[in-house]
Amino acid sequence: MGCCIKTVAINLIFPFRQPLRSVRIRPIQHARAQRETETALNDELIDYYHGEAIIGEYITTLKSGKEATVHLCEGHPSTGLPFVAIKVYKDIERRSFRAMGTYLDGRLEHTILKRRDLLHTLSDPSSMQGYWVEVEYGTLGLLHGLGLPVPRPLARTGSSLAMAFIGDGTDPAPRLKDVSLDRDRAAIAHDELMMAVERMLAVDTIHGDLSAYNTLFHDGRVVIIDFPQAVDARYHSQGEAMLTRDIVNARSYFRRWGLGDQEESEALARDLWRRYEARELY
Numbered sequence: 255m256g257c258c259i260k261t262v263a264i265n266l267i268f269p270f271r272q273p274l275r276s277v278r279i280r281p282i283q284h285a286r287a288q289r290e291t292e293t294a295l296n297d298e299l300i301d302y303y304h305g306e307a308i309i310g311e312y313i314t315t316l317k318s319g320k321e322a323t324v325h326l327c328e329g330h331p332s333t334g335l336p337f338v339a340i341k342v343y344k345d346i347e348r349r350s351f352r353a354m355g356t357y358l359d360g361r362l363e364h365t366i367l368k369r370r371d372l373l374h375t376l377s378d379p380s381s382m383q384g385y386w387v388e389v390e391y392g393t394l395g396l397l398h399g400l401g402l403p404v405p406r407p408l409a410r411t412g413s414s415l416a417m418a419f420i421g422d423g424t425d426p427a428p429r430l431k432d433v434s435l436d437r438d439r440a441a442i443a444h445d446e447l448m449m450a451v452e453r454m455l456a457v458d459t460i461h462g463d464l465s466a467y468n469t470l471f472h473d474g475r476v477v478i479i480d481f482p483q484a485v486d487a488r489y490h491s492q493g494e495a496m497l498t499r500d501i502v503n504a505r506s507y508f509r510r511w512g513l514g515d516q517e518e519s520e521a522l523a524r525d526l527w528r529r530y531e532a533r534e535l536y
């Protein structure tokens with residue numbers, strides 16, 4: 255009773271008092287307009303990343319790609335970053351991975367899951383979606399920790415991933431396929447990309463969808479993105495074929511400068527794989 259009187263009294267004094275939770279900065283209107291779409295940065299995600307001290311305010315939606323939508327937010331001071339990108343994945347059932355089986359191959363043996371858990375994971379779309387997020391988050395963490403040119407991952411949920419925003423101010427870096435380079439810069443970008451492929455393989459990682467679409471060009475350097483389908487070269491039965499496809503696809507962008515010849519790409523991949531198997535990469 256005493257408590258109720260107190261509450262009434264406080265409400266009389268502060269009639270517009272809000273619950274403490276909503277005192278935090280609210281996302282601007284744009285975020286609400288986005289709510290209807292499945293890959294929106296909805297209030298639940300914004301709350302989560304606020305709570306984890308990853309983001310300040312939502313700024314805008316950057317790109318709606320084939321598998322995900324990427325949103326731009328202010329970075330929370332604790333991240334040391336002015337801006338943070340949040341990638342929200344499309345529903346697993348709509349994902350258009352070319353051959354899901356290819357990507358699942360080799361992942362399952364080395365996950366220390368009981369068979370029953372495995373079947374559960376495979377039968378539940380939201381678990382599968384969480385699985386892609388984990389692969390991308392884990393791979394970015396591994397590679398970024400080694401100093402490879404990938405965005406620094408910050409946090410994730412079952413359907414989204416927060417990472418460093420690659421761009422100038424709020425302008426996202428262009429994809430490699432959208433920039434026009436002179437021959438010298440193209441040759442440098444090519445070598446950086448191939449060096450990254452080699453260093454990734456040295457830690458048993460194959461991107462699995464590498465191309466000038468999944469490479470950004472920022473401050474004169476390449477930054478590789480989009481890792482949910484990355485595979486572990488130790489366990490994947492088609493490792494060499496996937497590596498070859500990555501090298502052929504990535505190098506095809508450089509064909510106009512005489513660097514992307516398919517046979518040469520295949521030979522590069524063969525040689526790289528041989529050195530990998532011989533444990534000559536480091």
Ligand SMILES: Nc1ncnc2c1ncn2[C@@H]1O[C@H](COP(=O)(O)OP(=O)(O)O)[C@@H](O)[C@H]1O
Pocket residue numbers: 316317318319320321322323324339341405417418419420421426427429467468479480481
């Ligand atoms: N960290 C980032 N910083 C800036 N832009 C990004 C970042 N991550 C993704 N993007 C932009 O969002 C687009 C889609 O992201 P991506 O990870 O390739 O997802 P999708 O699976 O939809 O291709 C990219 O082509 C790029 O333009």
Ligand SMILES: [Mg+2]
Pocket residue numbers: 319467468480
């Ligand atoms: Mg992509």
